[in-house]
Amino acid sequence: MSGVDWNGILHLPDAALAGDRRIPKTVLVKQVMLAKTEQKRLDKVARLEHFATVQKSTTRIPPYEDDGRNVQSIVFLRCEMAAGTMAVAESAELVHKCFPNPTVLLVEANDRACVSVALTRKSQAEQGATVVDRIESTGVFDPGSPEYADFLGALAFGRLSQGDLWEYLLDLSRAVALSRAIGGLGFYPACPARDREKLIVLTSRYDELGASVKRLKEQRRSKDITLNESAKLRMEMKEEERRLRAVADEIKEVCNGRSR
Known part of the structure; x- marks a missing residue:
């Protein structure tokens, strides 16, 4: 997989990087027992790689747990869409669902990109399980566009809260949410x-x-x-x-x- 230099943007510590190990889609199908219709949606993903894991042992950011959430690690995945496919939102939602951890998808679709962040919470129906609480996504954008330069800069590891993993995840998701206004405003909204x-x-x-x-x-x-x-x-x-x-x-x- 080639294209966006994601760690040139994220600047994650070397210890967090996972070497872009490929994750076979068959593993996801078996692991989550995807329905036939979901398996067809997964076909729109050409390749999925483990990009990084942000946790205490790789970044020194402590985990977070309360009555509603348990964030021990955040998994970053690099996702390449099939040629000609722009169904990024529905594919990202499906991939997020396949992982118990909060996940950050770094999506490449032709010459466009997307960052999608899934925040999880403890399941109320199943003891010890987690479910996706909400997803924040940039939507598809041109990573080379000057309008997005400030947003991409805001994703750098050193610029995000590091009090604990939930703070880091929440700060990252907020940056992603703010980016959706760029198309209309012409700039990334930042403030004191x-x-x-x-x-x-x-x-x-x-x-x-x-x-x-x-x-x-x-x-x-x-x-x-x-x-x-x-x-x-x-x-x-x-x-x-x-x-x-x-x-x-x-x-x-x-x-x-x-x-x-």
């Missing part, structure tokens, strides 16, 4: 530490509004829609776009240190 939580809330709202605008546009393109329905959707879309611009302005204020 005091405004970080506000920025995360705003970018989450920006995500929601962007998805709403996209959905309304798709509805307006429907061949079955009447002129009256199209007009109503157009007005609704205009209002959502206005809200989107307002949130974008708030994000810019926070990033410029002018947060109220």
